[in-house]
Amino acid sequence: MNKFIPVNEPKLKGNEKRYLEECIDTGWISSEGPFVERLENAMAELCNRKHAFAVCNGSAALELAIKAIGVGPGDEVIMPTFTIISCALAVFRVGAKPVYLDSDSKTWNINTADIEALVNEKTKAIMVVHIYGLTVDMDPLLNIAKKYNLKVIEDAAEVIGQTYKGQPCGTFGDISTFSFYPNKHITTGEGGMVLTNNQEVAERCESLRNLCFGKRERFIHKETGWNFRMSNLQAAVGVAQFEQLENNLKKKRKIGFLYQKHFQKCEAFTLPLEKTDYCKNIYWVFGMVSKDSKRKNRWWMRKLAEFGIGTRPFFYPLHKQPCFSHLLKVKKKLDCSESLADFGFYLPSGLTLTEEEIFKISTTLLKITEINNE
Template structure:
C-alpha cells in the first residue's frame, strides 16, 4: 500500500528528541518551544509566534484574539476543512461564505465585496492545496471596509505570494503542523502576529488565561492549547529542512504533471499563477464532466490497487452539523459543490519515492483507461 501521506524525518528530529528526554524537559515549559516560535516567526517574517497544540486550536485563539463574537460575521470560503468555520461558530459569530475559483480552487476574491454587511468584522483567508489566495485585491477590500484579515496558512509552509511569505498578511495568521504538512510536529499549530498586544492575548488564551501573581484566579476563559517541548523539538528540526522540503514537493508535483498531463477528462492543479508557483501541499485531481465515473469510484479502484487517496474537502454550507443549527439554508455554491464531489488527491507525502510516483500514475492511468 502506498499511503496518501508519508512524513520525512531525516534531519535533527531524533537528536532533538533525545535532548528533551535526557534533560527531562518534555512539557510546554521546555526551551524548544521558544526556539521554535522564534525561528518559525522569523521564517514567515512575523514578529511573534505563539505555538499551540494543533492548527484548529490556533484558529480558536486567533478568532478570539481578533475580538470576534456574537453578532459578528466573518467572510470565508465554503471550500475548506471545517476547522475555520467551526472556530467562527464556536465564538458565536456567523460564517458568510463565498464560492471557489474553478482554476485555483481557492476562494473567489471577486465575490467578497458583495457579501459585506454592517455586521462583517473580518475576512478569514484559507490558502488551499498548493497555491495562495490572490491577496492584493482581498487586502484592498479589507482596507476600504475596515475589516480585519485572519490568514489560515495551514497548508502554505514555505509558500510565497509575490515573493512575500504566506502567513505574513493580516492582523493574525495560523499554521498547522499535522503529519501531512511541510513542517510537522505530529500535531501542533502556530499563531503569528506583528502586534504586541494581540500576541500577549494569544499567549494568555493558549494557557487557560492564567494571571501573573494570581495564577488560579481567572478573568477570562481560555484553553489548554500548549505545545510540548517534544513537539517543538521535532518542529524545529523540520523547519531547518523546509527549503529542501519545498524543492522536493515541487519536483514531485512536476513528475505527476508530466505523467498525467495527457490524460483526458481530468483537471490537474495549476502549476503556477502570476503571483505564485505551486508548492503542491497535495496533488489534487478533479474529474471533468466528460467522465461519467465519480471520484468515490475512482478512489475505490485505486485502493484495490494499493494506492491511498483522500477526498477533497466537503463544503462548509453542506456540513450536516451546521445545517442542524439553521445555517446556510438554501445556499448553493456550484463550483465548490462540483470540485468536492469530483475531486480527490493522490499520495503526496514528502516520503514518496520516484518508484512510488510511477506506481501511482500507472494505477491511475489504468483506472481512467475506460473511455468516458
C-alpha cells in the first residue's frame, strides 16, 4: 500500500522539544513566559518594526489589527475577494464593509490598478494579502493610500521571510499580521503576530489583546477586548522554528523549483510565476490552474487522491460566501477570482516533503494528463 502524501506536514526537527521541556521545568506555560517576548522580538527585528504582539492565531491577529487602527461601523475596507475568510470576518465584526478586488490572472494577487476606482468618502483602509508566495505590488498601493489618507493593513501570513524589492514583508503600511498555523514557514501550532511602528496603535494592540484590563484598577474595564494572548508553550515552539527560518525558505524554493522543472513542458496547467519584477516566488504552496474547461480542480484532486496524494482547492471568493449573503450583496462578477476557485488547486508543499515524493506526485499527475488526452 502506497504511503499517503499529505498536502502539508510541519517540520519539528529543531529545539522545539527542548524549549517545551524548559517551559514545563520552569513552570512558565502561560502568556507571561519569556519565550513570548523572544518570539515578538525576533519577528519585530525580521520586519524592522518597533512593536510586535504575539496572539493565539492569525484570525485573531487580523481582528486585533482592524480594531487597533480604528476601523469601525460605516467604514469601508478595500480588500481581495480571493483570500481566507478571516480577512472579511475581521471587517464585518467591527461593523465595517468589505469592498472586494478581483485577482490578477498571473500573480493571483490583487490588481493594484483597480484600487483607486473603489475609493470613496467611506473608505478607511486597504487590506493587502500576499497570496501563495508572491507579494502584492506594494508601491502603487502605498501611493494610493497616501494620496487618500487611507490606513494599510498588511496580511503577510503566507510570506514569512519574503521580500518586496528587498524589503521584508510585514514592514508595509500601518500594521501587519502573520499566522503561525502548521502550514506556514514557521509554526506555533496555532498562533499569530501583529506588528506596527505606531506607538498609539501599539498601545491599543496591547490593551485589546489582553481584555482591556484597567491600568490602575485591573478589573475595571472601560472597553471590551479579547483574550488573544499566546502561551509560552506556543511561543517556545515558535522560537525554535524561527531558528530554522532560513533553511525552511530554502526548502520551499527548492520544492517550487523541482515542481517547475517537472511540469515545464506540461500544457494542461497554468503554473505559478517563478518571479516578478519585485520579488522571487517563495512557494508557500505550489498552486496550479487547470486549463481544461471540462475538468475543474475537484476532478484533478479526486484523481490524485486515488494514488494517495493529498491536495487542496484554491480559496473560494469572499463575495460568493453563503455566510455573508445577508450582509453584503455583490452584483458584479469578479471573473479571475471565480475562475481560480473553480480550476485552481495546490500540490503537497510541506517542509517534510522529499524529492522522491515530489517526483512521485509530478509523474503521477503527468500520467493522468497523458491518459486523459488520448
